[in-house]
C-alpha cells in the first residue's frame with residue numbers, strides 16, 4: 001500500500017466515524033445534545049490543532065537549529081593548513 | 094599496570110584497525126565534481142588526512158563531468174601527489190548529472206563499502222571514522238549523516254533557508270515516515286551491493302534522488318544508522334537554492350508519496 005493510500009484509508013475511517021456519529025439521530029442512534037454540539041465542529045478543531053502543532057514544531061526546530069560556528073572555524077584553519085601542505089607537495093592551484 | 098593505562102587512553106582511531114576486524118574492509122569514496130577547482134584539493138587533502146589517521150583502507154574516485162574551470166587538471170595533479178592507487182580519476186566528457194556520476198564511479202570502485210559525499214567542503218571527512226564505527230556497531234546497510242539530530246547542524250544558513258529546510262523536512266517526515274531524519278543530505282556510507290541495488294531502483298533527480306534512496310531502502314528492508322554531522326555551506330563556488338529547486342522538490346515528494 002502506498003503512503004497516499006494509507007492516508008486516504010486513515011482519513012476515510014476518521015471521516016466516516018465522525019459522519020456516523022453526527023448523523024446519529026437519523027440512524028436511530030441517540031447521543032446527548034451536548035455531545036452532538038461538540039461533535040459537529042470537531043473536524044475544524046482538529047485541523048486547527050494539527051496546523052498549530054505543525055507550525056509549533058517547525059518553529060521550535062528552526063529556533064533550535066544548531067549553528068556550527070566551531071566547525072566553520074575549524075574548517076577555515078584546516079584549509080590554511082591544507083593549502084600550505086599542498087603547495088609544499090608541488091600543487092599548482 | 095601503567096601500560097594498560099596508556100593503551101586505554103589512546104584514542105580509538107589510533108589503534109590497529111585489525112583489532113576491529115576491518116582489515117579486509119575497503120572504503121571507496123565517490124567524489125562527483127563540477128566546477129570544484131578550488132575545493133577539490135582541499136577535500137582530497139582532508140580525506141587523506143582522515144584516512145591516514147584512522148588507518149582504514151581507502152580509495153578516492155573523482156568523477157569530473159568536463160568542468161570548464163579545469164577541475165580535471167587539478168585532479169590529475171592530485172593523482173600525481175597522492176598516488177594513483179589512492180586517487181582514481183574517472184572523468185566523463187560532459188555534465189550528465191549526479192545520479193549517473195555515482196553509477197559511473199561505482200563501476201570502478203574496488204571497495205566493499207562506498208562513501209558518497211559532496212566535494213564542496215560542506216561534508217567534512219572527519220565524520221567518516223564515525224560512520225564506519227556506527228556501521229560496525231549496528232551492522233547497518235546504510236549509515237546516513239544527519240543535520241537534524243544530536244550535535245548535527247549547519248553553518249552559513251540564513252533564517253529563510255533554515256525555515257525551508259526544517260519545513261520541507263517536517264512535511265517529508267509526516268508524509269513518508271522514512272525512518273531516517275535527513276533525507277536530502279548526501280553524506281552517506283553504503284554497503285556496495287546495497288547501493289547498487291538502490292541506484293538501479295531510483296529514478297528521480299536532484300535533491301529528490303537522495304530522498305528516494307532512503308525511501309527505497311526502507312521498502313527493501315535495509316537498515317539505516319545515523320551520525321550527526323555539521324554541514325558547513327560551501328565557501329568557494331556558486332550555491333543554488335531557488336524557487337525551481339523547491340518546486341521540483343515538492344513534485345518529487347508528492348510522486349514518492351503517491352507511488353511508494
Ligand SMILES: Nc1nc2c(ncn2[C@@H]2O[C@H](COP(=O)(O)OP(=O)(O)OP(=O)(O)O)[C@@H](O)[C@H]2O)c(=O)[nH]1
Nearest residue numbers: 125126127156158189190191194211212213332333
Ligand atoms: N560529476 C558531476 N558532479 C556534479 C554534478 N552536479 C553537481 N556535482 C557535484 O555534486 C556535489 C553536490 O553538488 P552541489 O552543487 O554542491 O549541490 P548542493 O549541495 O545541492 O547545492 P549547493 O552546495 O548549495 O550549491 C558537488 O561536489 C558538485 O561538484 C554533475 O552534473 N556531475
Ligand SMILES: [Mg+2]
Nearest residue numbers: 211213215327
Ligand atoms: Mg553543496
